[in-house]
Amino acid sequence: MKILKLMAMISLTTLLWSCGSDDEVNPDEFGTFQLYFENKVGANSITLRAPGSTDYDYETSDGEPFNLSSLGYYVSKITLEGPNGEYFQDEISVNADEAKGYYLLKESNSISRNILLEKVPAGTYDRITFTIGVEEDGMKEGAAGGVLDPAAGAWFWNWNAGYIGLMMEGTAEHSGQAYVDHGNGVEVLEKTFGFHVGGWKDVTDNENFVNNIKTITLEFGTTVTVNPHLSPLAHLITDVLKVLDGAEVDFSTTYSIHSPKGGKVLADQLLNAFSVHHVHQSTSSHD
Amino acid sequence: MIDLLKKYPAYSWVLLLILGSCSGESIDPGEEIYKFEKPAHFPEPTYTFENNPVTKEGFELGRRLFFDPILSRDKSVSCNNCHQQSRAFADMPLHGMSIGVDNQAGFRNAPMLANLAFMREFFWDGGVSHLDFVPINAIESDVEMDESLANVVSKLNQDDRYPGLFKEAFGVDEVTSPYLLYALSQFTLLMVSANSRYDQYILGKGELSTEELEGMQLFDQKCATCHSGELFTDFSYKNNGLSSSFKDIGRGAITEDEADYGKFRVPSLRNAEITAPYMHNARFSTLEEVLNHYEQGIKGSPTLDPIFMEDGKVKGIALTEDEKIKIISFIKTLTDRDLISDPKFQNHD
Numbered sequence: 001m002k003i004l005k006l007m008a009m010i011s012l013t014t015l016l017w018s019c020g021s022d023d024e025v026n027p028d029e030f031g032t033f034q035l036y037f038e039n040k041v042g043a044n045s046i047t048l049r050a051p052g053s054t055d056y057d058y059e060t061s062d063g064e065p066f067n068l069s070s071l072g073y074y075v076s077k078i079t080l081e082g083p084n085g086e087y088f089q090d091e092i093s094v095n096a097d098e099a100k101g102y103y104l105l106k107e108s109n110s111i112s113r114n115i116l117l118e119k120v121p122a123g124t125y126d127r128i129t130f131t132i133g134v135e136e137d138g139m140k141e142g143a144a145g146g147v148l149d150p151a152a153g154a155w156f157w158n159w160n161a162g163y164i165g166l167m168m169e170g171t172a173e174h175s176g177q178a179y180v181d182h183g184n185g186v187e188v189l190e191k192t193f194g195f196h197v198g199g200w201k202d203v204t205d206n207e208n209f210v211n212n213i214k215t216i217t218l219e220f221g222t223t224v225t226v227n228p229h230l231s232p233l234a235h236l237i238t239d240v241l242k243v244l245d246g247a248e249v250d251f252s253t254t255y256s257i258h259s260p261k262g263g264k265v266l267a268d269q270l271l272n273a274f275s276v277h278h279v280h281q282s283t284s285s286h287d
Numbered sequence: 288m289i290d291l292l293k294k295y296p297a298y299s300w301v302l303l304l305i306l307g308s309c310s311g312e313s314i315d316p317g318e319e320i321y322k323f324e325k326p327a328h329f330p331e332p333t334y335t336f337e338n339n340p341v342t343k344e345g346f347e348l349g350r351r352l353f354f355d356p357i358l359s360r361d362k363s364v365s366c367n368n369c370h371q372q373s374r375a376f377a378d379m380p381l382h383g384m385s386i387g388v389d390n391q392a393g394f395r396n397a398p399m400l401a402n403l404a405f406m407r408e409f410f411w412d413g414g415v416s417h418l419d420f421v422p423i424n425a426i427e428s429d430v431e432m433d434e435s436l437a438n439v440v441s442k443l444n445q446d447d448r449y450p451g452l453f454k455e456a457f458g459v460d461e462v463t464s465p466y467l468l469y470a471l472s473q474f475t476l477l478m479v480s481a482n483s484r485y486d487q488y489i490l491g492k493g494e495l496s497t498e499e500l501e502g503m504q505l506f507d508q509k510c511a512t513c514h515s516g517e518l519f520t521d522f523s524y525k526n527n528g529l530s531s532s533f534k535d536i537g538r539g540a541i542t543e544d545e546a547d548y549g550k551f552r553v554p555s556l557r558n559a560e561i562t563a564p565y566m567h568n569a570r571f572s573t574l575e576e577v578l579n580h581y582e583q584g585i586k587g588s589p590t591l592d593p594i595f596m597e598d599g600k601v602k603g604i605a606l607t608e609d610e611k612i613k614i615i616s617f618i619k620t621l622t623d624r625d626l627i628s629d630p631k632f633q634n635h636d
Contacts, residue, residue, distance in 0.1 A: 152463070
């Protein structure tokens with residue numbers, strides 16, 4: 001009992017101390033910041049179905065039934081900012097050993113959707129910025145490891161070399177996709193759809209290229225504190241219905257997107273797809 | 288240590304050797320040939336050497352991989368099949384469109400590999416913008432090696448020799464795709480072609496004949512608008528009038544713009560003498576045919592380069608027979624005998 005009291009006192013002291021120290025941040029102090037990305041279709045949580053499944057879990061605003069079999073996106077270049085000039089930039093390092101600062105968030109893997117930012121300077125933060133996709137500075141480094149290794153699951157286009165920033169696959173009741181056999185066991189099932197949104201080239205002397213990389217800034221609507229004892233969490237929502245509805249996707253005509261120009265209508269909606277569910281002070285991560 | 292040496296005096300020379308090699312003062316002349324050096328008259332290289340500096344071990348591993356059909360699905364096709372040193376690493380004339388696994392015909396002419404360190408984009412359509420990513424296309428193409436990059440990595444990890452060679456070259460315990468690509472880049476990066484008779488002339492070290500010099504002047508007037516600079520390309524994509532409709536849309540597949548349909552890379556003309564056939568579709572088998580095309584064979588289409596248009600009509604390059612002979616004489620001075628005979632590019636494994 002005594003021990004419990006002592007622990008409670010220590011915790012309280014820590015809390016008071018950390019709350020009281022907002023205005024006098026020690027520049028040598030750092031903490032961590034947790035991000036949790038939850039994917040949704042409108043108000044619905046996501047259940048992944050096998051390609052071709054006729055269990056249609058969702059509807060577009062036009063009432064088109066569909067489901068999802070794969071969903072994911074690259075998040076990179078994360079920064080946090082605060083009202084007093086606080087600034088944190090997640091370290092970026094791309095080489096054969098690693099793709100530090102690049103994250104491949106998959107619906108199928110909840111661990112991949114939890115990001116722990118480390119060495120965040122102590123202070124208060126009220127805003128996050130991140131990029132969906134892999135921009136030119138990531139490409140120009142050449143062959144990369146980690147989540148950018150094409151032989152280890154990276155979403156890579158070889159013919160127009162670059163990474164798929166957002167992938168959304170599923171089945172829609174009225175998809176115009178017919179069955180296609182590509183040989184070697186590779187087939188495209190009837191009524192499926194595949195949206196692979198990529199394209200990073202932004203060449204000044206060539207206006208033709210479509211750059212689908214998008215940078216998103218979200219306000220927390222409040223401030224959270226980082227210090228050696230407090231690791232706040234931002235729970236973010238990615239609503240893919242905003243992408244489909246915003247792009248007015250009609251699955252009967254739009255079911256196969258595999259190039260930068262084709263993906264533009266979807267990429268243009270990415271800015272609306274992300275929102276902050278809530279932020280809180282925390283010491284443990286969501287699942 | 289001293290005690291040990293007293294006990295085993297015979298081993299003291301080993302210690303001396305080790306200390307000697309660690310001092311770093313003596314340079315093994317054998318290592319010099321693995322150093323990338325920009326020729327004085329060339330532009331700056333585009334390659335990211337800071338990520339992947341060329342070393343003897345990395346180069347030799349790349350060379351082994353280049354000659355090894357393990358990269359292909361059924362171990363039948365190596366890089367060397369379509370990129371042969373005697374042809375400045377282009378394919379042999381017999382294979383206008385290269386042959387892949389199961390004897391499948393490719394759909395574009397395999398280009399030479401020289402001077403890749405200086406290129407900004409790769410392939411006839413420029414779809415790849417970093418040298419490291421180039422081999423992935425050949426490995427994964429259905430009509431070339433028809434293998435997945437992941438499977439190549441898996442085969443290399445199961446091989447008796449490769450894991451040790453990757454460890455030597457890069458200090459890694461496991462073969463991964465970026466290091467496979469690094470090794471292949473190291474091998475091709477050293478394929479610098481800058482020692483032709485033309486280069487000797489430019490650097491004041493050799494002479495060209497009167498005919499060759501006249502050819503150079505004609506080339507400057509009639510060809511160098513596109514085949515410019517020391518690499519003999521302006522790195523652009525153009526429709527040079529091979530046909531009026533396009534089975535292969537070329538650059539248009541990358542930009543997805545109809546204005547680019549039928550456009551292809553302006554190739555370097557270095558080593559053109561030994562890299563027949565010519566054009567992305569291997570249309571011409573001699574340089575004479577190429578010049579005849581530019582003189583009188585150009586076909587009109589909406590994307591034909593404006594250089595071949597005058598007053599709304601297709602207009603070739605005015606060339607007399609004598610001028611063609613001289614231009615071809617000049618183009619032949621761009622052949623680099625050193626590149627095609629350098630033993631370091633030969634299969635040593």
